[in-house]
Amino acid sequence: MKLLFVADPLESFKTYKDTTFSMMREAARRGHQIWACEPKDLVWRQGSRVVARAARAITLTGDAHDWFAVATTAELALADTDAIVMRKDPPFDSEFFYATHLLGQAEREGARVFNKPAALRDHPEKLAILEFPQYITPTLVTRSEEAIRAFHAEHRDIILKPLDGMGGMGIFRVGPDGLNLGSITETLNKGGAETVMVQRYLPEIVKGDKRVLVIGGQVVPFCLARIPQGSEVRGNLAVGGKGVAQAISARDREIAEALGPILAARGLLLVGLDVIGDCLTEINVTSPTCFQEIHDQTGFDVPKMFIDALEAALAAR
Template sequence: MNIKLGIVMDPISTINIKKDSSFAILLKAQEKKYKIYYIEIHDLFLIKNKSYAKSRLLRIEKNEKKWFFLGKEEYIPLSSLNVILMRKDPPVNIQFIYATYILESAEKSGVLVINKPKSLRKFNEKIFATHFPEIIPDTLITSNTILIRQFLNKHQDIIIKPLDGMGGKSVFRVKKNDPNISVIIETMTKYEKSYCVLQNYLPEIKEGDKRIFIINGKPFPWCLARIPKSGETRGNLAAGGIGKPKKLNQEDFKIANYISNPLKKMGLLFVGIDIIGNKLIEINITSPTGICEIESCCDKSITDLIIDTIEKKILKIKNKSINI
C-alpha cells in the first residue's frame, strides 16, 4: 500500500532516538516504504476551509550522530496525505488547540488523523481519568486553597500535580503538617489562579507506575513499570525512574479492558494509560511514550500493531469513498 504519512511533532533535532516513541513508529513506517512528511505545529495553516502545511520529506536512520535527513520545503494540502500522526508533546496550550481545528479540517477531507483532533481538544489527560470514577483514586481538581487543605486533612498523604505537566515535572507529595504546604499550594495554584489535580497517595507506587498501551481498542499484553529511584515519589523516566517491562496481570487487563471500547469510540487509537496498583491515574492521548523500552524486552511489536491499525483504517476510508 502506497501511503503518505504526515507527522506533527516537536523538533526532530531534539529527540533521544533510544527512547522516542515517535521515532520508533516512523522507523516502522519507513520500513513499510511510507512516504513521510515532517511537520511542526507552527507549519500548519488554513485557507478558507482547506488545511495545508509547510512540510519536508523525511528520512531517518538509527544513528545517534545523525538520525534524520530532510528534503526541501514544500507546501502541501493535508488532504493529499493518507494519515497524520499528531505527536506534539504537552502542554496542550492554545497553539495546540488551534492545530486541532486545522487537523479536523483535514480529517473531514478523508485523512485519518491519530488521535482524533476533536478528542485531543476535548479531553485533558489529567482530567480524562475522572470519566471513570469507579477505578481512579480519590481525586480533586481545584485552585482553591481551602479545598486543598481539606483534601490533605482527609487523606494525610497526597500527590499534587499541574494539569498541563508531563514527565513528572512539578509533582509534589505532601503529608499533613508539612512545613512547606503553604508555599507548595501558592506555587501550584499561582495564588489560586491555576488549577491543579490532587490524588490520595498510593503506596503501590513503590512497585511502579505502569504505562499500558491501548491500540485500536485492545490492550497490549506488556507494560512498562516505571519504578521510582530511592527517595523519590515519581516513577517517570524523565524524573529518574527505572523502567522495567512486565506482562500485564489480571487487574491490569481488567482496568484496560474497562476503558478500551470507550476510547476507540472517541477515535483515540493509540493511548497510554497509567496505573498504580489497581487504580487508573492518567489517560495519555497526545504523545504517549514507552514503546522502545517495552519492545526491547518482549517478542511482540507495538509499532507493528500501530501500522496495522493505520492500514486497516485507511482501507476502510477508501472503500467508504468508493461506495459513495
C-alpha cells in the same frame, strides 16, 4: 501510503527511545512515504486548504545520530496525505489547542488524523480520568485552599499536581505532618487563580507508575513500570525513573479492556493509561510513549501493532 507526522523538531529526537521514531521506522520498513512537519508549519488561508509549509519528505539512514535525510521539502496539503499522525509532545497549551483546530479543518477537507483532533481536546490527560471514577484513587479537583486542606485532613498523605504538567513536573507529596501544604498549594493554585488536582498518595508507586498502552482499542500485553529512584516520589523517566517492562496484571487488563473500546470509538487510536497499583491516574492521548522500551525488553513489537492498527483504520474508511 503517504504519512505526515506532526511532531517536535526531528533534530530533537532521541532515537534510541523515541516512540515517534519507532513508528516512522516501522512505516518506512513497509514502504510508506514519511513526511514530517511541526505544528508551527500548519497554515490555512481562505479559499485554500490546510497545508504544512516546508513539510519534509524523509528517508531513514540507520545512523543513530544523523538518523534522517531530507529527500524533498514542499508545501503539502494535509488532505493529500493518506494519514496524519499527531505526535506533538505536551504541554497542551494554547498553541497545541490551535493546532487541533487546524487539523480539524483538515479533516473537513478530507484528511484522516490520528489521534482525532476533537478527541485530543476532549480528553485532557489528567482530567479524563474523572469519567471513570470506579478505577481511580480518591481525587479532588479544585482551586480552593480550604478544600485541599480538608482533603489532606481526611486522607493524610496526598499528591498535588498541576493540570498542565508533564514528565512529573510540579508534582508534590505532602505527608501526615502537613509540612508546607500551604506553600505548595499557593505555588500550584497561584493564589486561587488556577485549578489543581489532589489525590490520595498510593504507596504502590515504589513498584512503579505503569504505562499501559491501548492501540486501536486492543491492550498491549506488556507495560512499562517507571520506578522512582532514591528519595524521589516520581517515577517519570524524565526525572530519572527506571523503566522496567513487565506483563500487565489482571487489574491493568481490566481497566484497559474497559476503557479501550470507549476511547477507540472516539477516535483515539493510541492511548497510554497510567496505573499505580490498582488505580488509574492519567489517560495520555497527546503523544503516548514507551514503545521502544517495551519492545527492547520483552520482544513484543509495539510499533508493528500500531502501524497494523493505523493501516486497518484507513482500510475501514
